[in-house]
């Protein structure tokens with residue numbers, strides 16, 4: 344053991360009574376060479392392939408995993424194991440790399456990338472899954488031997504034995520013991536990049552919350568989100584969903600949660616009458632549709648609609664009211680996804696347009712309700728994509744705020760006087776939320792902020808208490824103007840932000 348490692352609490356003998364990890368430099372599997380497993384367990388191989396695709400091809404784990412699961416023909420239990428292993432190792436990478444760097448005799452950057460992925464998978468099994476230690480070790484060594492080579496398996500065996508000598512909480516206590524900086528400690532404990540921890544603390548403060556909630560917020564990012572469903576109004580059947588095992592949502596109308604595995608076979612899903620959608624996304628779409636409005640209520644616009652989640656709900660609501668939704672999206676392939684998402688809705692109630700929202704050529708100045716669900720950093724939806732936190736950088740936010748402001752200007756130009764505009768992001772970052780709104784209010788003297796919290800609570804089944812006051816230019820509260828910010832750790836939704844605005848007549 345090196346002096347940097349934590350002292351183990353219990354005996355350091357294995358179940359055969361042999362002393363583990365005596366401190367030499369070379370450690371191999373305790374099985375005799377002939378008895379060592381040479382094939383990889385299929386579920387672990389799938390998880391390994393997912394990590395490799397994420398690292399080598401910039402793949403999204405949630406897109407690559409289903410294909411690999413199908414190809415490996417895994418049963419439900421093995422598929423669940425592979426999913427938990429791949430997602431857990433990706434989410435926990437920050438913590439596991441910190442642990443591994445204490446157990447490897449060189450910087451992790453000098454390890455072969457495939458070996459590092461095998462070590463992360465081993466660390467997740469040893470520290471966070473209910474896998475017996477001997478199985479986690481032997482299977483990860485076998486995986487390494489089969490997928491990388493016999494040479495690497497010795498190193499993996501030796502390193503994972505050091506990892507296994509302590510529990511996750513012991514490792515975290517050791518790794519953070521000398522850190523004065525709370526952000527650095529939270530980054531290790533909850534496996535987030537430090538800049539993201541800082542940005543989320545700032546976000547809590549900006550939306551009027553206690554920064555001490557940061558631990559719960561980061562922990563919520565590490566929990567797999569529950570499957571949320573919406574029975575599209577006038578189309579889906581909530582009772583049939585519940586009869587099939589879903590549970591009625593306590594937050595959004597016509598919504599349910601489902602814990603029974605793949606929701607694909609639930610009634611209405613295949614026909615597009617029921618959709619998988621975060622409850623926060625449902626609420627902001629409903630809040631826009633339900634916001635009080637004087638005058639006509641016929642022309643609705645979703646300026647950044649891809650892949651079409653909110654557009655589907657808005658189009659179903661528009662159809663019930665005799666209104667029409669234009670769903671615009673700049674990327675052609677995402678515009679096709681919008682058309683697919685809207686397949687269950689009456690085609691007279693919507694049209695799908697492909698184009699740059701900054702130069703939207705629809706009926707300028709004529710829309711009654713506009714959804715601007717702006718491209719954003721996605722810092723409020725980290726729990727959805729296990730690898731996403733490692734791919735983002737602070738520079739992304741600066742780039743996005745320019746685009747968000749330009750889209751805001753286009754949305755204001757498309758809004759009729761007295762119409763309602765929802766500015767929405769799945770990021771709580773103040774630069775992408777309140778700052779964009781305040782700048783837009785300053786640029787457009789006829790623009791007025793409304794009470795987004797009241798609009799949200801008018802459609803929510805439980806009060807959200809998600810509001811924060813919008814200040815005027817001098818920092819004083821603007822009467823009646825409140826933004827709304829949902830949170831994973833409080834509402835169980837993505838961290839959706841919403842501001843509602845209207846345009847005064849000239």
Ligand SMILES: C[S@@+](CC[C@H](N)C(=O)[O-])C[C@H]1O[C@@H](n2cnc3c(N)ncnc32)[C@H](O)[C@@H]1O
Nearest residue numbers: 647648649650651652653673699700716717718
């Ligand atoms: C946050 S997503 C919208 C999510 C969508 N409302 C939903 O609920 O499924 C933002 C979308 O804006 C699109 N986008 C980015 N730049 C755009 C632009 N200049 N004009 C229109 N859409 C844009 C992105 O391709 C992305 O599909």
